[in-house]
Amino acid sequence: MREAESMLPGYCTLDHDGCVTCSDAGIPVRVVSVDGYDALCEDAAGNRAEIAVELVEPVGVGEVLLTHGGVAIGRVEAEA
Amino acid sequence: MKYVDEFRNGEIARAVAAGIASLTDPDRHYKIMEVCGGHTHTIYRHGIKDLLPDQVELVHGPGCPVCVLPMGRVDEGIEIAERPQVIFTCFGDMMRVPGSRGNLLEVKAEGADIRMVYSPLDALRIARENPDREVVFYAIGFETTAPSTALTLQRAKKEGIENFSVFCNHVTIVPPVRALLDSPDLRLDAFIGPGHVSTVIGCRPYEFMPEDYGKPCVVAGFEPLDLLQSILMLMRQLDEERCEVENQYGRVVLWEGNLQALKSLAEVFELRPYFEWRGLGFIAQSALKLSAAYADFDAELRYSTPGVRVADPKACQCGEVLKGVLKPPECKVFGTACTPERPLGALMVSSEGACAAYYNFGRKSFEKVEIGSR
Numbered sequence: 001m002r003e004a005e006s007m008l009p010g011y012c013t014l015d016h017d018g019c020v021t022c023s024d025a026g027i028p029v030r031v032v033s034v035d036g037y038d039a040l041c042e043d044a045a046g047n048r049a050e051i052a053v054e055l056v057e058p059v060g061v062g063e064v065l066l067t068h069g070g071v072a073i074g075r076v077e078a079e080a
Numbered sequence: 081m082k083y084v085d086e087f088r089n090g091e092i093a094r095a096v097a098a099g100i101a102s103l104t105d106p107d108r109h110y111k112i113m114e115v116c117g118g119h120t121h122t123i124y125r126h127g128i129k130d131l132l133p134d135q136v137e138l139v140h141g142p143g144c145p146v147c148v149l150p151m152g153r154v155d156e157g158i159e160i161a162e163r164p165q166v167i168f169t170c171f172g173d174m175m176r177v178p179g180s181r182g183n184l185l186e187v188k189a190e191g192a193d194i195r196m197v198y199s200p201l202d203a204l205r206i207a208r209e210n211p212d213r214e215v216v217f218y219a220i221g222f223e224t225t226a227p228s229t230a231l232t233l234q235r236a237k238k239e240g241i242e243n244f245s246v247f248c249n250h251v252t253i254v255p256p257v258r259a260l261l262d263s264p265d266l267r268l269d270a271f272i273g274p275g276h277v278s279t280v281i282g283c284r285p286y287e288f289m290p291e292d293y294g295k296p297c298v299v300a301g302f303e304p305l306d307l308l309q310s311i312l313m314l315m316r317q318l319d320e321e322r323c324e325v326e327n328q329y330g331r332v333v334l335w336e337g338n339l340q341a342l343k344s345l346a347e348v349f350e351l352r353p354y355f356e357w358r359g360l361g362f363i364a365q366s367a368l369k370l371s372a373a374y375a376d377f378d379a380e381l382r383y384s385t386p387g388v389r390v391a392d393p394k395a396c397q398c399g400e401v402l403k404g405v406l407k408p409p410e411c412k413v414f415g416t417a418c419t420p421e422r423p424l425g426a427l428m429v430s431s432e433g434a435c436a437a438y439y440n441f442g443r444k445s446f447e448k449v450e451i452g453s454r
Contacts, residue, residue, distance in 0.1 A: 022434075026302075028278040052201060052228075054344075055340045055341040055344060056338070057228055066276070066279055066332055068201045068224050068226060069127075069200060069221075070198060070199025070201045070202065071201070071227060071228035073276070073280055073338060074279035074332055076331060076332055077331050
C-alpha cells in the first residue's frame with residue numbers, strides 16, 4: 001500500500017481521493033495558513049491545496065479538517 | 081501513524097470478528113446493508129467479508145451517486161457540453177459514465193470543450209478566466225458534495241459572475257433508503273449509515289429507520305476496524321433487541337451535523353418533487369435543484385433541458401444490484417461485456433461502484449463461496 005493511502009479517516013489524500021463524486025471521499029488535511037475564507041492545507045502525504053473554509057469557520061492553523069471537493073465540511077476529532 | 085495503526089490492527093480485527101461471531105445466532109440469517117459506496121470499497125479492499133460468519137451477509141446499497149444517475153441525465157449533460165460556447169466541467173468519474181450515445185470523454189475527443197475539475201470552485205475559476213464563454217458545472221453527489229456546490233454558487237452570486245451555471249444532479253440519502261425499506265423484495269435487518277454524508281446532515285435524519293421500520297442503524301467510519309466495530313454494534317443491538325441510531329464515527333460526525341453547511345444548502349437548493357434513480361425509479365423529494373434565489377445559475381433553465389428518459393441497456397442489471405437483490409457477479413454481463421475498462425452499467429464505472437469494487441477486490445472470495453457451496 002502506498003504511504004499516501006495510509007490516511008485518516010479513510011484512505012483518501014489530496015492526490016488520491018478515489019471517486020470524488022462519491023460522498024465518501026472525505027480527505028483529512030491540516031491547516032497550514034488561513035487567508036480569509038481560504039486556507040492552505042496539507043494532507044499526511046505532504047500534498048497541499050487551497051481549501052474553502054466558510055462552512056467550518058472559525059479555523060486555526062494546525063487544526064485537522066475533513067474536506068471534500070476543495071471545501072472543508074467538518075473537523076476531525078469533532079468530539080475530542 | 082495515528083488513526084491508521086489502531087484502525088487497521090489485525091489482532092483487534094480478529095477480536096472484534098470473534099465478538100461478532102459470538103453474537104451470531106447459527107439459525108438466523110442477518111442481512112446488513114452498507115448504504116455508502118465507500119464502505120463497499122473498504123469491505124472488499126480489506127476482506128471484511130471473509131472475517132464474518134456465513135450467517136452475516138452484507139448487502140450493497142445505493143450510495144454511489146454516479147451509479148444511481150439515470151442515462152437521460154448523462155445525455156442531457158452531453159447535449160449541453162456539445163454547445164460551442166460552453167466549457168463543460170465535471171468530476172473525473174463523470175467523464176466515463178455511459179449515456180445512450182457515448183460518454184463525455186468520447187464527446188471531448190470529438191472536440192467539445194470538456195474539462196475535468198477537482199472542485200466546483202475550479203469551475204468557477206475557469207468562468208472568471210473565460211468571461212466570453214459559458215461555463216457549466218455538472219454537479220453530482222450526496223449531501224457530502226452538495227455543500228461544495230452551494231458554497232461555489234454563493235461565491236458566484238456574491239462576485240456577480242454571470243457566465244457560470246450548474247447542471248444540478250445532487251441527490252439525498254434518506255428517500256432512497258426509505259424506498260428500499262418499502263420494497264417488498266428485500267428484507268434487511270440493519271443499516272451501516274454513511275460516514276461523510278453524516279458529517280453534513282448528522283445522525284438525526286436516520287431516526288426513521290428504528291422508529292418507522294424497526295431497523296437499527298450505526299453511522300460508520302471508513303477504516304476496516306470502523307466497519308467491523310459498526311457490525312459488532314449492530315449485532316449487539318439485534319442480540320439485545322434494541323433498535324436505535326448509534327454513531328461509531330464520533331471522531332468526525334457530530335450528532336447534529338454541520339449546521340453551517342446545512343444553512344448553506346437550505347439557501348441555495350430546494351427539493352425536487354421527484355427524481356429518477358437508476359434501478360429504483362422515481363422517488364419523491366429525493367434530489368435537489370437550485371432555489372428561486374439562484375435560478376439565474378440553473379443550467380436546466382438556461383439551456384432548457386427537456387428532461388428526457390432513456391432506458392438502460394437490456395443486458396444491464398444495475399437496478400437489481402443497486403437494490404441488493406443481485407450480487408454483482410450474478411449479473412449476466414459482469415466481467416464479460418461489462419468491465420471497468422469498458423463499463424456497460426454505471427456500477428462498473430466508479431471505483432466505489434459495487435461492481436467495480438467486486439471486480440477489483442472481491443472475485444476471489446466469491447469464487448471461494450461458490451466452490452464451497454457446491
